[in-house]
Amino acid sequence: MFKLVVFYTSCIIWSAITLFFLLFTIYAKKDGEKRPFLRSLILLVLSLTILGVQIFLEGFYVQLFQYITLALFLLFALISAIPYRNTHTLKIYPSKERFDERDVMFARGEYRPGTKKYRIYYGELHPEKKEFDDRLRELPEPCEGGAFYDRLLSSICCSEFSFISKLLEYVDGGIEGDMVELTPEEFTEHIKWFTKYLGADLVGIAPVEERYFYSHVGRGPEEWGREIKVEHKYAISFAVEMDYMMLSHAPRIHTTVESAKKYVEVAVIAIILAEYIRRLGYSARAHISESNYQAILPPFAYLAGIGELGRLGYIITREFGPRVRLGLVTTNLPLITDKPISFGVQDMCSFCTKCADNCPAQAIPSGEKTVVRGVEKWQLDYEKCYYYWKKIGTDCGLCMYTCPYSRGTNPLQNLLRRFSTLSHFARRFYLWWDDFFYGKYPRRIII
Numbered sequence: 095m096f097k098l099v100v101f102y103t104s105c106i107i108w109s110a111i112t113l114f115f116l117l118f119t120i121y122a123k124k125d126g127e128k129r130p131f132l133r134s135l136i137l138l139v140l141s142l143t144i145l146g147v148q149i150f151l152e153g154f155y156v157q158l159f160q161y162i163t164l165a166l167f168l169l170f171a172l173i174s175a176i177p178y179r180n181t182h183t184l185k186i187y188p189s190k191e192r193f194d195e196r197d198v199m200f201a202r203g204e205y206r207p208g209t210k211k212y213r214i215y216y217g218e219l220h221p222e223k224k225e226f227d228d229r230l231r232e233l234p235e236p237c238e239g240g241a242f243y244d245r246l247l248s249s250i251c252c253s254e255f256s257f258i259s260k261l262l263e264y265v266d267g268g269i270e271g272d273m274v275e276l277t278p279e280e281f282t283e284h285i286k287w288f289t290k291y292l293g294a295d296l297v298g299i300a301p302v303e304e305r306y307f308y309s310h311v312g313r314g315p316e317e318w319g320r321e322i323k324v325e326h327k328y329a330i331s332f333a334v335e336m337d338y339m340m341l342s343h344a345p346r347i348h349t350t351v352e353s354a355k356k357y358v359e360v361a362v363i364a365i366i367l368a369e370y371i372r373r374l375g376y377s378a379r380a381h382i383s384e385s386n387y388q389a390i391l392p393p394f395a396y397l398a399g400i401g402e403l404g405r406l407g408y409i410i411t412r413e414f415g416p417r418v419r420l421g422l423v424t425t426n427l428p429l430i431t432d433k434p435i436s437f438g439v440q441d442m443c444s445f446c447t448k449c450a451d452n453c454p455a456q457a458i459p460s461g462e463k464t465v466v467r468g469v470e471k472w473q474l475d476y477e478k479c480y481y482y483w484k485k486i487g488t489d490c491g492l493c494m495y496t497c498p499y500s501r502g503t504n505p506l507q508n509l510l511r512r513f514s515t516l517s518h519f520a521r522r523f524y525l526w527w528d529d530f531f532y533g534k535y536p537r538r539i540i541i
Contacts, residue, residue: 097157101148104160107167108145114506115141121504122531125338130531177517182440184396184403189305189468193390195312196319199480200385202227203235204313211318226477233484237350240487247347248487254354258384262315264365265380273375278428285330285429288370292363294332294421296411298398298432302329302424305467306393313385322388326377326424328431329389330367331398333411333418334359338502341417341495345454349491353419357383360421368423378425391420393469399432402439406449406458406493407474410439412511415499437515439499443472446525449493452535455482458493496536498528 115138122130148156195201196215202223205212216224234240237251276284282299289297304324311320340352364380371378381387392409395401400420401411408416412435450460457478463470483489494500498514501507514524 100157100160100164104163105145105148107163108141108148112138112141112145117504118506121502121506124504125502126342127532129533129536133531174513174516174520174523176519182444183436184434184440185470187465187468187470191467192305192307192309193467194310195308195322195387196310198312199476201312203230203480206231214319230481230484233481234487236483236487236489237347238487240485242346243487244347247351251347251350251354254351254358255384258354258358258361258382261361261365261382262384262386265368265382265386267369267372269372269375269377271373271375278430281427282430285367285371285427289330289332289363289367292366293334293359294363295335296400296413296418297330297332298395298400299429300329300331300394300397301431302326303393303397307389308387311388313387315386326379326426328425328427328429329394329398330423330425330429331391331395331400332360332363332421333395333400333409333414334363334421335414335503336417336419336494338417338500341491341500344491344495345486345488347488349495350488353489353491356419360419364421364423368425371423371425371427374427376425376427378423378427381422381424387422389422389424391422394422395420396434397431399435402434402436403469403471404439404449404497404499405443405447405472406497407472408494410497410499412437412515413508414503415501415511416494416497417500438518438521441518442498442514442521442525445522446498448496448498448525448528448534452492452496453479454490454492455479457482496532498525498532501528501532 115134119131119134119138122134148160196219202215205215205227207228216227234243237243237248237255286297286299302324307324308322311318311322334356336356337352340348343349361380361382361384364382368378368380379388381389381391392403392407395409396403401409401418404410404416406416409418409420410416411418447460450456450458455475455478457475459472459474464473466473479490499511501510510524510527514521
């Protein structure tokens with residue numbers, strides 16, 4: 095009887111493995127991923143052969159293999175399920191320091207010799223940055239030149255960003271209606287529904303913390319250098335998914351086409367949402383690209399439970415990894431805030447260095463975290479990153495593409511992502527799996 099149980103259990107296990115590799119092969123082919131397709135196809139044939147041997151052959155060695163299969167399966171399940179190493183959480187310390195938007199690379203790129211901004215910034219604020227920034231200005235703007243410039247696709251990016259710039263006048267405005275009175279719970283449920291109805295894939299509510307607002311205006315239509323005052327209590331943070339197939343072309347121009355498209359989407363969502371809240375009788379402001387950001391979006395996405403901050407400097411979500419673009423609306427509409435989530439990203443990023451290893455600009459640290467304005471994190475070298483962007487004419491995206499959490503959103507990849515949340519061992523296995531199928535260096539491009 096026991097032998098029969100072992101036989102059927104082993105056959106079920108290998109049937110499940112065969113089915114898994116069959117589906118993985120199909121999805122890899124659909125995603126256009128050659129290496130995962132070929133390796134999965136080989137493993138599919140192997141697992142199918144092993145299953146056939148168990149069903150049609152008998153003997154001591156076949157039975158021994160079935161016992162080994164059952165033992166290894168139980169051991170794997172047990173080790174994967176035991177969280178023997180605590181999941182690390184993001185450490186945040188008290189701090190009142192705020193980042194100056196005038197120091198953002200996009201803002202620094204706009205300071206032209208002979209202008210007032212140029213004279214003040216390099217003469218009074220940061221003379222040490224002048225030499226580097228002058229060299230940076232000699233390169234063409236992203237999407238207007240560079241190694242991967244493409245007359246057709248690069249023009250798409252320019253058109254998308256140009257469209258966003260025309261939306262800047264709509265991000266704010268006066269209250270346009272009598273105050274609607276609902277409970278914070280009712281407002282929260284309704285606003286989350288409406289944000290997703292507009293096209294957001296993820297949405298959460300965070301309390302406004304002044305430390306995550308820029309200190310001074312650095313870009314956009316508002317007065318340069320003006321101190322930014324924080325007037326709202328709540329932050330509606332949301333995210334839209336980026337297409338994996340477009341991202342798979344990283345660092346070529348396709349990634350920037352997709353990135354700009356998503357910036358358009360989050361800008362439209364934010365503007366409509368802010369306008370809608372003002373019509374309900376409450377103050378609201380959209381924060382959009384090109385540039386009307388008064389707040390730094392990743393911290394609010396973290397506080398709203400959208401995801402965790404990863405080594406590559408992006409928010410990593412459960413559903414899509416870092417393959418998202420963020421949007422933000424701040425408001426005084428009474429809402430219920432969400433809590434930050436932790437699903438193993440800090441632990442995973444502590445030993446996974448794929449983004450750093452694959453970064454052609456070497457802008458992502460491969461070592462330990464540092465404390466930056468009260469947040470213990472891996473600090474990206476923005477100067478190296480942006481300089482590389484201008485050299486190639488795209489926003490690269492290799493770090494996002496190589497991140498194991500970024501793989502397509504088919505049911506099997508979703509299952510693997512969920513599996514990785516179980517334990518430290520599960521995350522180690524997840525990284526090994528990703529290295530085996532996709533490679534430690536999926537695309538080595540150095541320019």
